[in-house]
Amino acid sequence: MLIFLVILVAVQILGFGAAMDAPESDPCPVKENVPLFNCDQFDKAVARKISQMLLFGLSTACVDNTTGLFKGPASVAVVIRKEMVDYLKQRSQAYIAEATIQGGANATSVDEFLEGPTEVVSVLIDEFVGTKRNLFSRVSGWLSSEGREEKIDDFVQEMETNVFWPIDRREAVAAILIQNVDLRNVFHCSIRFDSAEQLAEHKSQCGYRTLNCMNNGCKAKFSAMHAEKHDLECPFKIIPCEQMCSEMIMRREMDKHCITVCAMKLVNCPFFQVGCESAFPQCNLEKHCSEFLQSHLLYVLGVIHKQEASMEELRMRVQLLEKSHSINELSEALDVRSLTLAIKEQEAKMRKLERNVSKIQNQQELIKNTK
Secondary structure, three states: OHHHHHHHHHHHHHHHHHHHHOOOOOOOOOOOOOOOEEOOOEOHHHHHHHHHHHHHHHHHHHHHHHOOOOOOHHHOHHHHHHHHHHHHHHHHHHHHHHHHHHHHHOHHHHHHHOOOHHHHHHHHHHHHHHHOOOHHHHHOOHHHOHHHHHHHHHHHHHHHHOOOOOHHHHHHHHHHHHHHHOOOOOOEOOOEEOOHHHHHHHHOOOOOOEEEOOOOOOOOEEEHHHHHHHHHHOOOOEEEOOOOOOOEEEHHHHHHHHHOOOOOOEEEOOOHHHOOOOEEEHHHHHHHHHHOHHHHHHHHHHHHHOOOOOHHHHHHHHHHHHHOOOHHHHHOOOOHHHHHHHHHHHHHHHHHHHHHHHHHHHHHHHHHHHO
C-alpha cells in the first residue's frame, strides 16, 4: 500500500511538471480567415487570340488524324475536340507544378519557363496535335506539304461557317487555360474577397472587366485596361480630318476622304502643264488663281502665240488684258482651257476695237486733208 501511494504521488508530480513545461493551447482555436470569393475576370484580347489558336489546333489535329484515310476531318472533330480540351486543362494545371519544381532547382530556368499564356498554350496545342497524327502523316511528306496547310485552312473556315465551336465556348476554355498558366497574374485577376458584395463591387471596377466599344458600327469587346488603346485604333471612331479640314470623318474612311474630297487635299495648280509649279490645298484654288492671274496670263499667252511674240510683247499684252473691262472674267477662269478661251475672246474684242479706232482715225485724217 505504501509503495502504491509513493508511485501515485510521483505520477502527479511528474504530470504537473509536464503540464508546467507544455505551451498553453487555445481550447477553441480560431481558423485563419481565407477569402473565398475569387475574381475570375481575364484579358479578353489574350483569350480571343488563344480561342483562335484552339480552332486552328483542332483543325490541324483532325486533318493529320484522317490523312490517307477514307474519311474527312469532320468525322473525328467532336471526339478530338473533347480530347483536346481535357488534355489542355490537365497539362496547363501540371504547368504550375513543373514551373515550381524548375524554380526551386534553378531560378534562371523558371524565368525562361514563365512565358505568356499564348506561348505556353501554343506549345501545349502542338504537343496534343503531335499525339493525333496517324502513321501516314508521320512517315510521308504530308507534314511539310502545301496541301496540308490548305486543307487545315479550309477546315477552319468550314468550322467557322457551321459554328462548330462557337467563339464564346472557346473563350471559356481559354479563360481556364489563362488562369492555369499565368503564374505572374499579369493576364487575369486573382484577387480574392471575403464576401460576395465585396467581389461584386470589385468587378465593376476591375481592370479586366469586359467593355463594349460605344462607337457606332463597332462590335469589339475588350478588357477595361485596353480601352484607351482601342479608342486610339477603333476604325469606327469619328475623328477630325487629319488634313485639318472642317469635316469629322470615321477613322476607317480617313484615307479615302483625304485623297478624294477633302478640301485641304494638296493639288497641283491647274496651269501646271503650261508652267505654274505651285501646289496648295484644294479649297484655295480660286484664291491662287486670282493672286497669280498675271503669271497664268503670261503662260497661256505664250502657248497661244508661241514663237510669234517676244517676251516683252507678251508682257505688254498681259498689261492690256489687266486693264480691260473683262478682268473679272479672266480671274474666274480656273484652268488652261477656260482662260485660253477668255483671252482669245478678249483679244478679239481688242482687235475689233483697234480696227474701229484705226477707222475713225483714218476718217478724221481724210476729213482734215479735204479741208
